[in-house]
Amino acid sequence: MATERPLPNLWHATAPAAPKTAPLTGAVTTEVAIVGGGFTGLSAALHLAEMGVKATVIEARMIGFGGSGRNVGLVNAGMWVKPHDLIATLGAAAGNRLLDELGEGPSFVYELVAKHGIECEAVRNGTLHMAVGDEGLKEIEEREAQWQKRGAPVEVLSAEKAQALSGAAGFTGALLDRRAGTIQPLAYAHGLARAALAAGAEIFTDTPLLAAERKGDLWKLKAGQGTVTARHVILATNAYGGVVADVPWKEYRQELTILPFFQMATNPLPEKVAARILPQRQGAWDTGLVMTSFRMDRQNRLIFGSIGRLDALAASTHRAFAARSVRRLFPYIGDFRFEYWWDGRIGMTTNNLPAMHVLAPNVVTVSGYNGRGIAPGTVFGRALARYVTGDSSAIPLAESPITADPWRNLKSAFYHVGAQAKHFIDRRF
Known part of the structure; x- marks a missing residue:
């Protein structure tokens, strides 16, 4: 699990304000209920609304609370699994289709940014x-x-x-x-939400899903202080599905292993220094066993990330490692301090690829982005919108049963402890 206590998150400090929303307090009837207000859920809501279909998002906390507001902000193409390995896993037809659609994922993201005028520090230099x-x-x-x-x-x-x-x-x-680039991820989520609302969707925040019951051909969801009655349900919680309570399809939680990831952002660097670090403003990550990432934002802050959770025991180790790493990578950086730090969850599947499930009649989900949430989340949100409106071939994945990973908790603990141990000794000499 990732840290739930408030941490100073740069994206929250610099994103334009989210559109005004409120908790659900009454009874709502809709065509499609969407659980989760991140990239996938908001993309689904936007595209449903643009098709003239009533869509209602219920978000347990706030827009972009989960991975969408903690993301590194790299808009990458494809999955991190190599193309040949992906095809070997999914087969030629399905694999090639997924590679084609996600290969074009960044283009789709930047098209939405332009179309809806989303202010999200978008840079597309790879x-x-x-x-x-x-x-x-x-x-x-x-x-x-x-x-x-x-x-x-x-x-x-x-x-x-x-x-x-x-x-x-x-x-x-x-x-x-x-093909790729960077964005301010929470600002992008806020922009998707604003566009979805303008198109006619509903979004209720501070509205956790508490229970779900099938009545005839409809679902009745108890959410926050109200209820949502819907013909279709899109579950778009991904690695933050643990906030969902008593639902008849709750076994879906057992599929994802949680990989913790933290980020730390410096004070704005002097112009001469900032001009030397990623001068064309690409985002970067490495091939290391315990991966690290780095990028710049519009305020000339260096943002450094790696695997790990910023809990009370590990935070100082990760912070010291981040400081050593920054000085090793950029020996000319001079004095700096970390002004922001935050962590989040990455949902990992056993084959490192996303999965699509029909959890119950008219209940569908795609999850397991394995660290590539922005473009795949946006693409799959649109695909889910098309799927629930009758296009059974819209999702570039074959339906599969839930495959619980019996080692998920042990692997999550290993990632946390292993990253802390490696960061304790790494780059000291």
Whole structure:
């Protein structure tokens, strides 16, 4: 589990205000009830409303409370599973379709940003997958070869070019993916919500789903202080599904292993320093076993992230590791301090790919983005909207049964403790 206590989150400090919403207090009848106010749920609501279908979002906390408000903000193409491995898992037809749709995912995100005038610090100059050592270089070379066969504009950069484009020392190369980019993720979620409301959707915040009951061909959801009666239900909670209480399809919670991830943001850096770190403002992450990420925001803050949870025991270890890492990567940075820090959950599946389930009659979900929430969440939100309105082929995944992972709690604990142990010793010398 990720930290639930309030932490100083940069995205909350810099995002434009969310549209005005309120808790549900009465009875609502709708065509589609959407549980979860993140990228997937908001995209589904927007596209349903644009089709003239009444859609109602119920969010247990606030818009973007979960992964959408804690995301690194990298708008990546595809999944992190290599194309050949993805096809080997899903088969040629399904695998190629998923790769095509998610490969175009960043374009779809930036089209929505432009169409709806979403102020979210959108930059589309690509992302950099930084290679750690010879093994890391081999990995990104394999990714380059596989994506280039599909016509993707990806390119492996030499160590020298990687350092020039990232400003970071010590990497053996980088894979530049020109399809991708960065956004302020919570600002994007707020923008999707505003667009959905303008199109006619309803959004109720501070409205947790408490129970669900099937009555005839309708679902009656007890939510907050009210009820929602709907023909269809889209479950869009992903790694934050633990907030859902007594529902007849609650076994879906057992599929995802939770990978904790934290981020820390510096004070605004001096212009001369900021100009050297990711001068074209790509976002970056590395091939390390315990992955790290870094990017800049519009205020010239450096945002550094890695695996781990900022609980009372681990926070100081992760903070010290982040400070050492920043100085190692950017030895010219000078004095800096972390002004913001926050953590979140990544929902991991056993095959590292998303899954689509029909949990009950007219109850559908897609979850397990495995660290790639922005573009896949937006794409699958649109697909779910089309699916519940009658297009049974809209979702680029085959329906599958829930496959509970009996080791999920143990693996989650291992990620937490293992990352803390590695960060305690890493980059000290």
